[in-house]
Amino acid sequence: MDLKKKIIAAVLSLSLLATPFTNVQAKGADTAKENQVTVQKTVKAEAIQAAEKCKTVITLDFDVQPSPVPSPSQKPVEEQKVVLVSEKGKTVDYVTPYTYTKKSQIAEEKYSVNFATIPSGYNKDVIIPIKVSAKGALVVAAASSEGKEADIYSVYQDKACQKGISIGTDKFAYVPKAGTYYMRIRKNDFEKNSENVYAIVSAFISGNNAELKNNSNVVSASMGTASPIYYKMAVSKTSKLTIKLSSDWSFYATLCNSRKSAITHEEYIYSGVGKVVYVVPKGTYYLKIKAQKETFYASAVFTPVSNAGMTSKSKAGTLKINGSTRNVLVCPGDSTSRGYYMKFTNPKRQKVAIQITTSYTSGKMQFDFYDSGKDSWGKRTLNSGLNKKYEYHVYSTTYNSNSKTLPKGTYYLRFRKLDKKTSGIIGVSIKRK
Template sequence: MKKSRIISVVLTLALVLTTVFAGTEGVFADTAKDKIKADGPAIGANFQSGTIMKAAEEDIIVPAVNLNSKSSAKIYPTVAYSSANLIYTKVSIPKAGTFNFGIWAGAPGAVGLYSSIDAGAKPIKTMEVSQSDFSNDDYDTFNVKVSKGGTYYLVFGSTSSTPAQSAFDAYYAPAGGTPSKNVAYYGSSIGSTYSYYKAKATATGYLTISFPAGTDGDYSKYSVKLMNSNKSKNHFKGVVTVDKYGRNFITYAGVPKGTYYIGIKTTEDYYKVKWNFTKVSENSGSTRAKAKSIYKGNTKKGTILATQTSKNADWYKIKVNSSQLVKLAFTTYTGGYSGGFRISVYSAGKTKAFGSADFYYGDPADILSLTTKINGIDTGRLQKGTYYIKIQKYGSASGFYKLQWK
C-alpha cells in the first residue's frame, strides 16, 4: 500500500472539490494504516501499467461484498476524469458498517464518500491517493464508516489535467452479526454505539472473546460488554477494556447455558472478533459441608459464573495423612469489569482462613505452598489433618479455573 503524502496535492484538490460541490470540506484525512493488509481487497485481475479500461455504465450500483463471505469483490473501472471534472460511482451497503475500498488511482488526487451529491453536500470522509501502477499490491485502502445501509457515492478527483481512469473494489465489515463459533469475524463499530455479536453456550462453561486483528494493530483498544439474550443486562457489570497491553486482546466469561450478545465499541475502522465456548464438567461443593475431596496428583476444573455473586463459592477439601509440604497449583482464565478469583484455605473446625491468595487477568496462575506455623515459626510442612479450600469471585470477575494438588 502506498505511503506518499503530498500537502500541495491536498490543497490543489480541495480547490477542485469546492468548485464542484459548494461547501465541500477541503481537508483530507490520512490513510489509516491497515494492519489487516493480508485480508484486504482480493485482486480479481492482474492490471498492468497502460491497461485500457472501459468505463462503467452510468447507472450501475456497485454492491459492497461482506468481508465474512467467501465471495471476492469484482474490480470496477471508472470513467475518465481529470482536474477539470469529478466523477462518481454509486456503491451500496446493506446495513451499518465500514466500507473497505481498494483504490487503484490512474492519477494522483483524492477520493471521497458522500451520502448525496446535491449542491452543498459534504463528504462522510475523504482521502488523498497516489497514482498506481495497477499491480496487485499497489493500491490505497479507503475505509469509511456509515451508520445505515443504503446507496452512497464514491467520488474521484484528480490533480492532473490529463484524463485518466481509476479502478476500485468494495467490501464491507458489518456492525454486528452472528459469527460462527471459533471463527474470526470481521466487524465494525459506528460512533458511540455498541455493535452486538451473538454467541451461544450449550452448557455451563466459559466464553473466550478475542480480537485476532484490528486496523490499529498493537494500538487497537476495545470496550466490551456481555449482554443477556435480550440485551437488557450486562453480565460484566461494567465495560471491560481489552487491548494488547492489558489483556493481550482476550477476555473470558463464565456462563450458564444460554444465548448472549458480545457488545463491542472501538474507534478503529474495523476488526476481527472471535468467540469460543468451552464446556466445563464441574464437581465442587456449594458449601463447606458439601466440599468435594481432592487427592494428591488430582486436578479439579470449575467455573465462576458471571451470573453469580461473591457469596457463591466452590468448596473442596484435602486430607493430609502425615506432616508434609502441600503445594496447590492454581490457574485461572478471568474476565469482568474488575476483580478476579480468591482462593482461601481453612483448617478443620476454624471459621477464619489461615491463608488466601487473589488472582486476576494480569496474575492468572501460581503455586501455593501450604505450611503450618508453630509459635510464629514456619515449619515448612502442613500438619496432619483435613483442610478446606474455598474459591470465589471478588469484584465482577468470572471465568474458568484449574486446581491441582501437586
C-alpha cells in the same frame, strides 16, 4: 496480523483475474446508436502497495476499441453519459462493494470489480454511486486503462460531493449508516480526447451487530466507543467463553444476558491482551464491545467445562497431591454467598503448596483454607486476570512459610465471589514441595 494491511493487500495488491466479456454496450445520451467496448483479453489489475506511504498504484491491461466519432446529429459529447458496468458486463446504476463478514473472505481475496466507460471529450467530474447496506468501513480505488490511479481523497454523502467523509491512512472511509455514497474521479484525471475506461475495486466491512459461533472468526468495523457492537453467542451447555479481538487499540468489553443487560462489569482490555474469558451456563448472551474507530477480527471458542467446586462442604470436589488440576466454575448469576468447596488429604507431614490459576475478565474471588475441624487458616483474594498464577505454601496459620510442614489430615478450600458480576474459571491443584 495487521488487518488494515491485509485488507488493502486483498483488495488492491493482488492480481485480479476478472471474467472476460464482450459486447458491453455504452449507450449515447440521445441516440439509438451504441458504442461497443470489446475486451479481448482477461482484464488484469495489479496493485503495488507502498507500505511506507500507504499509497497504491493500480495497473490495468485493456484491449479496447475506440468509441466512434459522434455524428452531427448527436448531442454534444459532454452530455453523453458515463456507463457503469459490473465485472460480467451488466450495466448497473451503482457500485455494490463486496462485504466482508469473516476472516476467510479476506484470505480468499474477495472484492467487487466495476468498470466505468467515459466518452471521448467528457469534461465533467465523474460521480460514481456506491450503495452500502449498513454503517461501516468502505475501501475503494480506481485506475484507468493507462494505469493512472484516480485521486480519491474522500467519499461523499451527497451527489454534489459537498459533504465528504475523509479516507484515512488506513484507506477506509467510515460511513455512518446504510445508504448511497459517492466517489469522484476528477476530470483532470482522465484523457479528454479519447475514451477512458476505469476499473473500480471496492470492499466493505459492516459496523452492525454480528453473531459469534464456536470456532468462528468475523471481521467488524467499529464506528467509535459511542457506537458499541453486540456479538450474539448461543451456548448449548455450560462453557468457558474465550473471545479474542485483534485490534490496534484497547477496547471495553462487557458480557450481557439475552436482553443485552450487563451481567459483568465493563472492563478495559489492553490491545496487547486482546482477550476476554467468561464462564456461563446454557443460554444466549451478548458481548458488548466499545472500540475506537477501526476494523478488527473477533474470534470465539466455546469450551464445555465441568465443575469440581461443589456448593456444600460435604460434597466437596476432591484434589490429590501431585494430581491433576481441577476447575472451579464461576457463573455471572451465582450469589456472593455461594461457596465452591474442594478438599484434599495430606497423608503425612510434609511441605505442600496450593497452586491456583485464574482466568476471568471481571470481578474478584476469595478463598479460605480450612481443616477438618472447620477452623479457618486464613483467606486470600484472587483478582481478575487471564492465566494468572498464584502459589501458597501452607502450614497452620501462615501461607508463606517455606520451612514448616503441613500436618497429616484432611483440608478444605472454599472459594466465593466478592463481586456478583464475577465470571470465569479457576484451576486448582495441590503440589508436594
